[in-house]
């Protein structure tokens with residue numbers, strides 16, 4: 215297969231983990247005889263510094279011309295602490311999602327047996343937890359009408375029937391492939407937008423009689439996730455709720471550095487870790503590359519390359535089992551492996567597998 219990949223390393227730890235993702239991708243493609251090529255493009259704070267735009271037209275073109283985008287992270291504290299900044303790195307990520315029509319963000323929350331103890335939750339609660347959050351990615355408050363002056367500000371949480379229906383269809387497709395249990399997460403007791411979600415969900419549910427659908431308020435879902443994470447199989451929710459709940463989900467897995475995601479929709483799909491740019495760790499070779507590497511597994515799987523994806527997952531599991539881990543998940547007293555060393559170990563494993 216020919217694979218043309220747009221690589222967007224971005225900011226902070228982005229470039230470091232990006233390199234590991236690319237190396238893993240190259241190793242797998244070599245092994246399976248795929249012809250992969252990469253085109254690099256700028257985004258985020260890096261692109262603001264270079265051309266004044268966090269998602270320049272050039273980058274958009276590179277993404278549109280690719281089969282897939284391997285994205286890393288954007289964000290820089292110099293913008294976080296400046297509420298008056300006119301452009302922000304995050305706008306680059308949002309522009310990419312919007313312009314590529316990536317309305318469905320697939321965020322699996324899985325556990326690794328050897329990392330169960332890294333979760334702040336009790337082992338027996340976490341062990342075996344395995345669900346997917348389907349986060350709507352191009353609507354809601356992120357993109358609704360906004361206003362801000364010195365006395366007043368608002369963000370509008372707008373959704374159309376079409377937007378809700380298409381994300382629910384994605385969620386039901388996933389539920390059909392899994393344990394056939396879908397939880398629709400909303401705040402229908404307070405929000406009009408959520409009431410529309412629930413109404414549309416009830417209609418779409420009729421098309422999937424085999425799937426058990428339940429409806430849960432987001433506050434309750436946040437609690438249920440830590441009280442009984444195994445309750446969930448597939449959950450579907452709007453943009454903002456999905457953002458919050460998936461960070462919470464990383465506490466089930468044990469580290470933010472372990473959760474990959476796929477963003478799909480109308481144009482080129484994007485594969486990205488759910489974590490941010492962790493600027494404090496930039497250049498220190500301590501960031502966990504696994505979320506990025508697992509995003510590569512999701513990329514292969516998206517193109518139906520199951521064995522390739524499975525090999526990446528196998529290599530990741532082997533690295534964890536061998537204690538080749540970045541500091542935040544290393545066992546007490548264990549050797550310290552850096553971003554590069556974890557990546558290199560995994561590449562080696564793939565070459566010799």
Ligand code: IPM
Nearest residue numbers: 288289304307457488489490
């Ligand atoms: C994520 C991130 C982004 C989001 C930020 C960086 C804009 O937190 O992908 O979850 O809020 O969607």
Ligand code: MN
Nearest residue numbers: 457458461488
């Ligand atoms: Mn987030």
